[in-house]
Amino acid sequence: MHFFRIHIVEFIRYFKSSQADSRLEEVNMPPQTLDQILEGRRSQPNQLIEVLQDIQKNYGYISKEAMQAVSQGLGVPVIEVYRVASFYKAFRLKPFGKYVLTVCMGTACHVRSARLLLDQAIGQLGVKPGEVTPDGLFSIERVNCLGACAMGPIVVENRSYHHHMTPGKLRKLIETLRRQKTEENQNV
Amino acid sequence: MSRLNSARELKHLRERLREQRQSIITTVMICGGTGCQASRSQAVIDAVGDELSRQGLDNSVRLCVTGCHGFCEQGPVIIIEPGNIFYCQVSPEDAFEIVYQTVMKGEVIEQLLYRDPVSGKSFQTQAEIPFYRAQDRQILSQNCMVDPCSIEDYIVAGGYSALTKVLGGMMPEEVIKEIKSSGLRGRGGGGFPTGRKWSECREAPGDEKYVICNADEGDPGAYMDRCVLEGNPHLILEGMMIGAWAIGARKGYIYVRNEYPLAVKHSRIAFEQAHECGLLGDNILGSPFSFDIEIARGGGAFVCGESTALMASLEGKVGEPRPKDVHTVVDGLYHKPTTLNNVETWANVPSIILNGSSWFASKGSRGSKGTKILALTGRIKNTGLVEVAMGTPIDTVVFDIGGGAVNGKLIKAVQIGGPSGGCLPVDKFDLPIDFDALSEAGSMVGSGGMVVMDEETCMVDVAKYFLTFLQDESCGKCLPCRVGVDRMLEIITDITEGRGKPEQIGLLEELADTVSQTALCGLGKTAPNPVFSTLRYFRPEYEAHINEKKCPAGVCKALITYWIDPDKCTGCRICLQGCMHKAITGRKKQAHVIDTQLCDKCGICRSECKFDAIRVF
Numbered sequence: 001m002h003f004f005r006i007h008i009v010e011f012i013r014y015f016k017s018s019q020a021d022s023r024l025e026e027v028n029m030p031p032q033t034l035d036q037i038l039e040g041r042r043s044q045p046n047q048l049i050e051v052l053q054d055i056q057k058n059y060g061y062i063s064k065e066a067m068q069a070v071s072q073g074l075g076v077p078v079i080e081v082y083r084v085a086s087f088y089k090a091f092r093l094k095p096f097g098k099y100v101l102t103v104c105m106g107t108a109c110h111v112r113s114a115r116l117l118l119d120q121a122i123g124q125l126g127v128k129p130g131e132v133t134p135d136g137l138f139s140i141e142r143v144n145c146l147g148a149c150a151m152g153p154i155v156v157e158n159r160s161y162h163h164h165m166t167p168g169k170l171r172k173l174i175e176t177l178r179r180q181k182t183e184e185n186q187n188v
Numbered sequence: 189m190s191r192l193n194s195a196r197e198l199k200h201l202r203e204r205l206r207e208q209r210q211s212i213i214t215t216v217m218i219c220g221g222t223g224c225q226a227s228r229s230q231a232v233i234d235a236v237g238d239e240l241s242r243q244g245l246d247n248s249v250r251l252c253v254t255g256c257h258g259f260c261e262q263g264p265v266i267i268i269e270p271g272n273i274f275y276c277q278v279s280p281e282d283a284f285e286i287v288y289q290t291v292m293k294g295e296v297i298e299q300l301l302y303r304d305p306v307s308g309k310s311f312q313t314q315a316e317i318p319f320y321r322a323q324d325r326q327i328l329s330q331n332c333m334v335d336p337c338s339i340e341d342y343i344v345a346g347g348y349s350a351l352t353k354v355l356g357g358m359m360p361e362e363v364i365k366e367i368k369s370s371g372l373r374g375r376g377g378g379g380f381p382t383g384r385k386w387s388e389c390r391e392a393p394g395d396e397k398y399v400i401c402n403a404d405e406g407d408p409g410a411y412m413d414r415c416v417l418e419g420n421p422h423l424i425l426e427g428m429m430i431g432a433w434a435i436g437a438r439k440g441y442i443y444v445r446n447e448y449p450l451a452v453k454h455s456r457i458a459f460e461q462a463h464e465c466g467l468l469g470d471n472i473l474g475s476p477f478s479f480d481i482e483i484a485r486g487g488g489a490f491v492c493g494e495s496t497a498l499m500a501s502l503e504g505k506v507g508e509p510r511p512k513d514v515h516t517v518v519d520g521l522y523h524k525p526t527t528l529n530n531v532e533t534w535a536n537v538p539s540i541i542l543n544g545s546s547w548f549a550s551k552g553s554r555g556s557k558g559t560k561i562l563a564l565t566g567r568i569k570n571t572g573l574v575e576v577a578m579g580t581p582i583d584t585v586v587f588d589i590g591g592g593a594v595n596g597k598l599i600k601a602v603q604i605g606g607p608s609g610g611c612l613p614v615d616k617f618d619l620p621i622d623f624d625a626l627s628e629a630g631s632m633v634g635s636g637g638m639v640v641m642d643e644e645t646c647m648v649d650v651a652k653y654f655l656t657f658l659q660d661e662s663c664g665k666c667l668p669c670r671v672g673v674d675r676m677l678e679i680i681t682d683i684t685e686g687r688g689k690p691e692q693i694g695l696l697e698e699l700a701d702t703v704s705q706t707a708l709c710g711l712g713k714t715a716p717n718p719v720f721s722t723l724r725y726f727r728p729e730y731e732a733h734i735n736e737k738k739c740p741a742g743v744c745k746a747l748i749t750y751w752i753d754p755d756k757c758t759g760c761r762i763c764l765q766g767c768m769h770k771a772i773t774g775r776k777k778q779a780h781v782i783d784t785q786l787c788d789k790c791g792i793c794r795s796e797c798k799f800d801a802i803r804v805f
Binding site: 123150151161 | 222223225226227260261263405406407408409410411414415446447448484485486487488489490501502503504505506507563565566567571572603606637639640641645650653654657661663766768788790791792795796
């Protein structure tokens with residue numbers, strides 16, 4: 001991830017793409033609107049990261065529309081907003097799946113075979129870290145350390161921590177989540 | 189809580205709170221740190237709280253949800269005072285017995301006590317447990333005593349008395365002199381003398397100065413900063429206030445990692461409480477000293493642990509470092525003189541002021557004073573946070589505190605200092621944990637992450653792991669780091685995937701040397717360290733990968749084969765049912781066989797086998 005030379009081409013492509021964020025409506029009503037997030041921070045460029053953090057927290061990702069609103073609100077060029085949003089790991093430019101599997105790849109987890117867990121998740125779901133399955137159900141994230149090293153290897157499913165994971169346990173977890181979704185659909 | 193207008197008011201408040209608490213007979217301290225929360229400690233906290241109310245013990249028993257106790261492997265952890273009774277791996281169902289037996293009757297519940305995996309002996313009190321016994325817990329012990337969300341707890345425990353001592357009659361120069369003579373060195377990795385940093389910043393021209401607390405603990409495998417900030421945020425605030433007084437700053441920042449939600453939450457609560465009490469803001473405790481703090485969440489970039497990159501990030505920009513021809517103590521945040529210290533460094537300040545520099549300097553080795561918190565993790569029995577006096581040999585930490593290897597394996601190495609540190613082999617375990625001794629041996633204290641590795645850890649794979657990490661985290665500003673790390677990773681990948689050539693080792697060494705000499709910032713300069721140290725101490729492993737196309741530890745997928753030991757296999761069919769590639773065949777109650785053509789080496793069979801029959805060679 002080298003951002004020294006801003007990928008202008010990438011930037012233009014990103015902003016020109018007409019693909020609508022169709023799943024935006026699926027996200028539950030955010031507790032804070034963009035206006036509320038920007039309130040009290042307008043025209044303060046140094047608040048850029050804080051504002052993006054709040055957008056990420058409320059919406060789950062940073063949409064194009066949000067970037068444009070932030071650019072106007074703080075008085076920062078859109079390209080700078082994009083540059084910051086794409087530089088830091090905390091920000092996503094695409095929405096998450098319903099179930100987010102975060103695999104910790106910290107050193108302590110690594111020496112306890114976290115790599116096998118990541119391979120297992122990729123193999124099971126057919127998508128790479130940072131991507132979402134076509135049905136919008138799962139996304140895989142890799143994180144460099146969650147600071148729960150003593151309990152490693154760790155996989156976090158949405159907000160629940162699973163410690164001392166093995167490839168077998170992860171496979172069962174994914175199966176359980178898939179079944180849950182099917183049952184939910186049947187109930188509807 | 190009402191505003192405190194003088195040091196005397198703070199003292200009275202402390203006395204009043206202590207008096208109020210005299211009616212409390214028993215204190216139940218439950219760990220609410222991230223580690224224990226991962227083992228569902230919230231359910232235990234709720235269950236014990238409910239049980240106490242049901243028994244009508246709300247007034248005589250205090251339930252204190254504390255920060256991390258350090259022994260995360262055994263979580264959730266409970267300590268009951270008086271008696272220092274230590275219960276581990278507690279479940280919500282144990283709440284009734286804990287309240288009824290231990291709290292009400294004072295009886296100890298045998299099955300909840302910690303049992304030492306080495307000797308099989310169980311221990312009643314925290315102080316007796318080998319994991320704690322060999323430690324010198326100056327900072328961590330405070331974690332177990334206070335509720336991080338309660339300023340009252342911190343004040344009762346003597347908090348903010350270092351601040352009153354400073355405001356009550358220590359000149360800034362005296363504070364700096366005290367820190368200088370204590371010998372405190374930066375705990376974030378570099379080990380720069382803190383007092384010198386402060387005095388340079390004080391002498392730098394300009395009225396507007398800043399202090400920053402670096403809580404952007406990006407080093408994978410280390411979590412002591414999280415633990416201290418999460419468990420005792422007022423200690424950090426107090427340290428920063430003293431630092432701000434010493435250098436003449438009116439504004440401070442805590443730059444905390446957003447991946448640590450609890451640390452963010454607790455520091456925000458502490459900030460508000462301190463404001464309410466008049467410990468932050470204008471005219472603190474009625475003195476002319478005014479100081480305020482802002483809490484900024486990091487965006488998750490390892491390079492932001494570097495001081496100039498962190499400051500850029502605080503300004504709302506991309507976290508790229510800049511050349512440090514002029515140091516940040518002169519030209520830092522918004523081009524103003526800035527003192528940046530790590531969480532643990534700030535945490536040491538109040539006790540140095542209170543107990544004096546000679547108390548602090550009496551601990552530790554010649555060049556490194558005080559204690560250091562280490563995150564002891566990896567393939568070892570007791571994992572968790574450990575605080576020892578500087579100069580303690582690695583041996584003591586790994587074997588006495590850590591309890592040695594798991595499952596009778598042999599410990600091979602320990603990786604100290606994160607991605608910028610290095611791996612040390614067992615025959616170097618007599619080295620003391622000391623800034624200078626470790627860097628001479630090709631490693632570093634760094635932030636204090638200690639990852640223990642055994643015979644099943646491949647050292648080439650470890651080097652590859654760190655290079656992958658660094659390549660991903662390199663900001664890309666300077667060429668040596670951007671391209672150099674890339675090429676080193678390419679070579680190591682070739683070696684781990686069986687395409688290695690003997691001449692590549694020399695090339696790797698040359699490349700590592702160039703990167704370390706020419707990169708712009710600390711991240712790039714130290715990026716080759718994992719390669720240097722593994723090549724220095726574990727060269728035969730590299731040679732085995734290249735010449736024999738074998739991974740001696742059985743890790744590198746391209747060079748290993750899974751195999752079922754017919755003597756151990758009972759034919760239970762668990763692996764056969766679990767294999768997704770249909771690579772395992774065999775009849776019930778007869779030894780199974782793996783078809784190596786079909787095997788994907790995913791490791792499911794190995795993790796599921798209860799008889800340790802699946803081997804890798």
